[in-house]
Amino acid sequence: MRRFTFFLVAVATAGLAVLIGPARGHADGQSAPYVTDIPNGYRDWQWISSAHEAGNLNSLGAVLGNDVAIRAFRAGKLPFPDGTIIAALHYRNVPSEENNKVFGQAQSFVPGAPTNIQFMVKDSTKYAATGGWGFGHFADGKPGDATFMKSCFPCHEKAKGSDLVFTRYAP
Amino acid sequence: MRRFTFFLVAVATAGLAVLIGPARGHADGQSAPYVTDIPNGYRDWQWISSAHEAGNLNSLGAVLGNDVAIRAFRAGKLPFPDGTIIAALHYRNVPSEENNKVFGQAQSFVPGAPTNIQFMVKDSTKYAATGGWGFGHFADGKPGDATFMKSCFPCHEKAKGSDLVFTRYAP
Numbered sequence: 001m002r003r004f005t006f007f008l009v010a011v012a013t014a015g016l017a018v019l020i021g022p023a024r025g026h027a028d029g030q031s032a033p034y035v036t037d038i039p040n041g042y043r044d045w046q047w048i049s050s051a052h053e054a055g056n057l058n059s060l061g062a063v064l065g066n067d068v069a070i071r072a073f074r075a076g077k078l079p080f081p082d083g084t085i086i087a088a089l090h091y092r093n094v095p096s097e098e099n100n101k102v103f104g105q106a107q108s109f110v111p112g113a114p115t116n117i118q119f120m121v122k123d124s125t126k127y128a129a130t131g132g133w134g135f136g137h138f139a140d141g142k143p144g145d146a147t148f149m150k151s152c153f154p155c156h157e158k159a160k161g162s163d164l165v166f167t168r169y170a171p
Numbered sequence: 172m173r174r175f176t177f178f179l180v181a182v183a184t185a186g187l188a189v190l191i192g193p194a195r196g197h198a199d200g201q202s203a204p205y206v207t208d209i210p211n212g213y214r215d216w217q218w219i220s221s222a223h224e225a226g227n228l229n230s231l232g233a234v235l236g237n238d239v240a241i242r243a244f245r246a247g248k249l250p251f252p253d254g255t256i257i258a259a260l261h262y263r264n265v266p267s268e269e270n271n272k273v274f275g276q277a278q279s280f281v282p283g284a285p286t287n288i289q290f291m292v293k294d295s296t297k298y299a300a301t302g303g304w305g306f307g308h309f310a311d312g313k314p315g316d317a318t319f320m321k322s323c324f325p326c327h328e329k330a331k332g333s334d335l336v337f338t339r340y341a342p
Contacts, residue, residue, distance in 0.1 A: 044217060045217075045218075046215060046216075046217070046218075047216075047217075047218040047233050047235060049233075049281065049282055050221035050222075050223075050231055050232060050233045050281075050282060051221075051231075051267075051279065051280065051281050052221075052223050052231055052264065052279075052280040052281075053278055053279055053280070054277075054278045054279075054280065055276065055278040057278065060221055060222075060223055061221060061341075062218050062220075062221045062233060062341070064218060089341070091341060093223065096222075096337075098330075098337065099337060102326065102329055105226065106225075107224055107225045107226040107228065108222070108223075108224055108225075109222065109223040109224070109225065110220065110221075110222050110223075110338075110339065111220055111221060111341040114341075114342055155273065158273055159269070166267075166269065166270060167281075168281065170232075170233070170260070170262060170282040170285075171285055
């Protein structure tokens, strides 16, 4: 969500109407490497937290982590070790008509259509130019293009105090 | 979230100011058995979906499932088999000041203080009187009392078409 938002804010600033391009390369001549392959098995990972972005983004989703990520979050140790992968699964925030009928008012919101999946992959060597993190963004299985991916690091860099990770572990 | 809401709506209707009582028994003379022990390891389970309740509930959280639950959700087969356990982890829906500073507006919401954890445990014999499901509600580790727990089944019964489960699996 936070990553999602940061991406979208950056994209909106750039005035791009379409978020996803056909580029599949690891990097272009001007940008650092980014994640171009969806990590295997991410949907089976454990839950770190949920998040909701109100307003135009209108997003609801979850942040999951691989075993390395979960151990690091629970231990509360920074920086995250190499091998950490964090996945942010984003969906449209939609009302649940079924629930709202029961409540008699529009109060329940659930994940609707998937919008994108984003990843942070820690590899302090490969991604040295972007704080040790590789950033990934996929919509319909296709990675964001190089121009789009350039917007990730500058935003995440603002979270230096937590090793560029905005999400906190929900107990 | 949905379960949380149903509980709270029922409780509000009953005019109860305090949700959690000291009762630890399996049932009283008038109600069906309910879940009085927190299932082991639920925080390690896989993610089924997230949910947000707006309005007075102001809740944000996640629904997790044990292996039996996850397999059943993914297969889309009903009814859920005995052994299914579904956990709903609820938190206050709070703004993320950290994120909002970056965005320049209040749009990011994250889980705040935990409010309660709820469970649905499928055992078609033990919980035959409540559609095969045992319902559990825990706040600060303490189960809801018998009066409170009576409100679960009547609401969940409205979801007969999905074996009393309101949550859908997020892809």
